[in-house]
Amino acid sequence: EVQLVESGGGLVQPGGSLRLSCAASGFTFSRFWMSWVRQAPGKGLEWVANIKQDGSEKYCVDSVRGRFTISRDNAKNSLYLQMNSLRAEDTAVYYCAKTGGSGWLRGMNWFDPWGQGTLVTVSS
Amino acid sequence: EIVLTQSPGTLSLSPGERATLSCRASQSVSSSYLAWYQQKSGQAPRLLIYGASSRATGIPDRFSGSGSGTDFTLTISRLEPEDFAVYYCQQYGSSPTTFGQGTKVEIK
Numbered sequence: 001e002v003q004l005v006e007s008g009g010g011l012v013q014p015g016g017s018l019r020l021s022c023a024a025s026g027f028t029f030s031r032f033w034m035s036w037v038r039q040a041p042g043k044g045l046e047w048v049a050n051i052k053q054d055g056s057e058k059y060c061v062d063s064v065r066g067r068f069t070i071s072r073d074n075a076k077n078s079l080y081l082q083m084n085s086l087r088a089e090d091t092a093v094y095y096c097a098k099t100g101g102s103g104w105l106r107g108m109n110w111f112d113p114w115g116q117g118t119l120v121t122v123s124s
Numbered sequence: 125e126i127v128l129t130q131s132p133g134t135l136s137l138s139p140g141e142r143a144t145l146s147c148r149a150s151q152s153v154s155s156s157y158l159a160w161y162q163q164k165s166g167q168a169p170r171l172l173i174y175g176a177s178s179r180a181t182g183i184p185d186r187f188s189g190s191g192s193g194t195d196f197t198l199t200i201s202r203l204e205p206e207d208f209a210v211y212y213c214q215q216y217g218s219s220p221t222t223f224g225q226g227t228k229v230e231i232k
Contacts, residue, residue: 044212044223044224044225044226045161045169045212045214045223046223047220047221047222047223059219059220061220095168095169100171100174104157104216105154105216105217105218105219106219108157108216108217108219108220108221109157109174109216110159110171110174110214110216111159111161111169111171111214112171112174112180113168113170113171114168114169114170115168116167116168117168
């Protein structure tokens with residue numbers, strides 16, 4: 001069974017940092033693009049960042065560029081999101097998601113499956 | 125970036141009825157690169173449809189997707205009690221990938 005399990009969320013003050021992790025199992029992690037997608041409380045879905053199979057390509061949404069860094073460790077079947085200079089508007093549930101198929105334009109494709117999510121709250 | 129507008133915002137229907145959800149794009153979606161997800165309260169989204177009309181593994185055939193260009197539709201032929209949820213569309217034909225704001229299907 002394909003499984004994604006996020007961890008690392010919590011309460012952090014504005015300007016602070018947090019590192020999210022996603023442990024993958026049930027599939028060959030190194031063969032797929034991976035993404036982080038977030039959902040603010042009561043709001044819709046927003047793609048945050050993605051990373052190529054070997055980590056050689058990374059892309060992110062404009063609102064997090066220069067603050068968030070996506071990375072992966074294929075030996076550990078793990079995906080990470082380093083979040084710095086956090087703002088109140090970064091408050092959300094952060095989901096780890098496997099990209100379906102082989103990804104095409106900048107690794108874009110559908111997401112399947114998704115992890116259960118980890119809540120990040122940025123507040124003083 | 126491509127903006128996806130879903131309508132209606134809320135759909136109030138009874139079990140057994142047909143649900144028709146719309147997703148309209150601000151510009152043409154390349155190669156019908158459009159997906160649909162279902163999200164129940166407190167849960168992660170679940171993929172239903174990709175490539176505008178291909179059902180994901182394990183998805184019942186009462187769910188179907190159609191459309192091309194800028195207009196896409198998700199149809200649930202006969203609503204089951206477990207189908208009441210929020211549905212999102214996603215386009216991945218243009219970078220960055222974007223999602224619609226969601227349609228809530230609620231019990232009438």
